[in-house]
Amino acid sequence: MDTLHTSSPAQAEEEQALTSRRFELSDPTEAVEFFYRQGWTDGLPVVPPTPERVSEFLEYAGRFPGDILGVIPARNRVITAEKVAINAVMAGCLPNYMPVIVAAIEAMCQEQFNLHGISATTGGTAPLLIVSGSVAQQLNINSGVNCFGPGVRANATIGRAIRLILMNVGGSIPGVLDKACLGHPGKYSYCIAEDEERNPWGSLGTERGMPEDVSSVTVFAGEAPHYVNSQLAGTGERLVGSIVNTMMGTMYRGGKWVLVLCPEHVTVFKKEGWTKPQIRQAVYDRAERPLAEFKRLNGMPDSAISPEDERTGYHYMSSPDDLLIITAGGGAGGFSAIVPPWAAGADSLPVTRAIGVCIDCN
Numbered sequence: 129m130d131t132l133h134t135s136s137p138a139q140a141e142e143e144q145a146l147t148s149r150r151f152e153l154s155d156p157t158e159a160v161e162f163f164y165r166q167g168w169t170d171g172l173p174v175v176p177p178t179p180e181r182v183s184e185f186l187e188y189a190g191r192f193p194g195d196i197l198g199v200i201p202a203r204n205r206v207i208t209a210e211k212v213a214i215n216a217v218m219a220g221c222l223p224n225y226m227p228v229i230v231a232a233i234e235a236m237c238q239e240q241f242n243l244h245g246i247s248a249t250t251g252g253t254a255p256l257l258i259v260s261g262s263v264a265q266q267l268n269i270n271s272g273v274n275c276f277g278p279g280v281r282a283n284a285t286i287g288r289a290i291r292l293i294l295m296n297v298g299g300s301i302p303g304v305l306d307k308a309c310l311g312h313p314g315k316y317s318y319c320i321a322e323d324e325e326r327n328p329w330g331s332l333g334t335e336r337g338m339p340e341d342v343s344s345v346t347v348f349a350g351e352a353p354h355y356v357n358s359q360l361a362g363t364g365e366r367l368v369g370s371i372v373n374t375m376m377g378t379m380y381r382g383g384k385w386v387l388v389l390c391p392e393h394v395t396v397f398k399k400e401g402w403t404k405p406q407i408r409q410a411v412y413d414r415a416e417r418p419l420a421e422f423k424r425l426n427g428m429p430d431s432a433i434s435p436e437d438e439r440t441g442y443h444y445m446s447s448p449d450d451l452l453i454i455t456a457g458g459g460a461g462g463f464s465a466i467v468p469p470w471a472a473g474a475d476s477l478p479v480t481r482a483i484g485v486c487i488d489c490n
Contacts, residue, residue, distance in 0.1 A: 146179055146193050146210055163218070168296055170288065170316060174218035185213035189226035197230060198237025202244040203299050207233055211297045212289075219289035225267060225282060227484040228345055229289050232257050235347045235481035236290075242476040246349040247300040252308035253470040255290060256350045256386065257319040258454060260333030261343025263483050264321035271321035273458035276314075276353055276465075287317030312352035320456055326391045327455040328398045335404075336480040343483040348386055348452070349476040353465035354378070358393065361462070364400045367393055368407070372414045374466045375444050379425060382446045383474050386467035387411070390457035393464045408448035415444035452478065 153159045159176035163169050175181075186193060186209055193210035200207070209230070216229055236243050236255055246253045259269050270280040278284060294300040302308070308315070324331050333344035354377065358370035371387065387407075389397070397407065420437035445451060457463065470476050 146182060148210060148214065150179070167301070168218075168292075170291055170295065172288075172316075174292075175220050177214045177217040181217050182210065182213045185216055185221075185223045185226050186210065188223040189213070189230050191226075191230065197233045200237065200244055200298055203305075205298055207237065207293065207297050212293055215292040215296055216285075216289040219292050220281070220285040221289050222281070222285075225286050225289070228257075228259060228263065228267070228269075228286055229293075231345045231481040231483045232286075232290060232347055233293060235345065235479040238479045240477040241347060241349065241479050243294075243298070246470050246476050247294060247298060248305050248307060249470065250307045250309045251351075251470060252311040252315070253349045253351060253476075254312065254314040254318045255294075256314065256348045256467060257287060257290065258332060258346045258348065258386070258452075259319070259321040259343070259483075260324070260331045260338070260346070261483070263343035264324075269319070269321040271323040271456045275320045275456045283319045283321075284317050287314075287319035290319070291316060314350075314352055318350075320388075323391070323455045323457070326394060326459075328394065329404045329453075332452060332454050333480060336478075338480060338482060338487070342485055342487065344480050345483055346452070346478055346480040348384065348467065348478040349470040350386060350467040351378075351470075353388065353467050356393075356464040356466060357462070358464070359462040361393075362396065364397050364402045364407075365410075367396055368410045368414060371411055371464070371466065375411070375415050375468075376417065378444075378468050379422070380468050380471070381422065381442055381444055382450075383469040383471075384450045384452060384478055385445060385469060386452045386454070388454055388456050388465040388467065390461065390464045391455065391459045392462045394455050404453050405448070407453060408451045411451055412443060412445050412448040416441045417444075418442070446474075 153162055156176055160173045163174050191209035195209040196206055198207045212233055267282045269282045300306045322331055332346055334340055338344040354374050356370050356374045358367055361367045361370055418438055419440040419442045420433045422442050423433050
């Protein structure tokens with residue numbers, strides 16, 4: 129990926145700090161078509177990344193162009209701040225989105241997230257970004273109506289920047305490295321915030337070790353959201369049943385899951401005094417199938433199924449703590465969602481990173 133050159137003597141000093149190749153193009157329309165021809169888009173038009181704009185993004189993030197934000201050893205790829213800024217500009221971001229993008233990239237490059245694995249799978253997984261803390265309100269990251277859908281610049285462009293970085297810097301090109309059978313819309317953009325105002329419990333960020341005054345982003349390798357449609361469930365127990373029924377429509381076992389509770393469902397739990405640990409435990413206890421049923425549904429022959437398998441329960445989670453619970457969505461409608469993990473969930477673990485500050489730095 130490279131910057132679009134515009135001659136500007138006043139910017140000469142800034143431009144010298146950037147190392148990407150330059151291309152002189154006559155106008156923005158030509159630039160857009162040039163990026164299409166190079167294969168540097170996600171299928172949608174991009175904003176031409178001029179050196180001055182890229183430098184502005186780097187300055188806001190407090191990063192030098194050559195700062196290494198992460199590596200992908202399996203592909204011998206190095207992700208620098210300059211390349212991240214270029215793709216953030218292309219995605220249509222504002223400069224003040226950069227700290228969120230930087231933190232997300234640093235999180236995804238942690239070994240336990242297994243960025244190479246989730247990028248090359250046939251399963252079509254995408255990194256879901258969940259932003260916690262005051263930065264979500266400051267940047268207007270949507271946690272309310274249509275939070276998984278279009279209409280808000282921050283959600284759309286932050287998530288899109290992540291996808292462009294994975295494609296253009298990480299090499300996750302559809303049909304080349306990215307072998308997803310179907311994919312899902314979150315592979316264009318998959319970024320939401322927690323609705324902490326309507327959340328009667330602690331935020332996901334603080335639950336995962338962040339100080340209360342520090343904003344954070346949690347990255348999770350997930351499928352598309354699976355709706356929990358429960359309009360009339362007036363009790364917590366009935367809601368748990370609806371959540372479990374949605375989970376059991378998949379064939380995953382073990383690993384982490386994300387439960388996005390809409391405000392109506394949060395109100396039901398809150399009125400009855402449910403805590404997050406109680407919800408997790410109830411879901412864990414009920415999200416279970418006989419091992420024999422798992423084997424049959426996965427196409428194993430009867431000869432591979434023992435009488436003991438009929439009596440052995442197989443949980444969808446390894447422990448109650450595997451359920452990450454957040455509050456988000458519009459105030460009207462009983463629609464929550466489950467986001468299933470990649471594969472069995474153990475091959476990619478969610479990672480939480482502070483935004484704009486360094487926690488436990490040496």
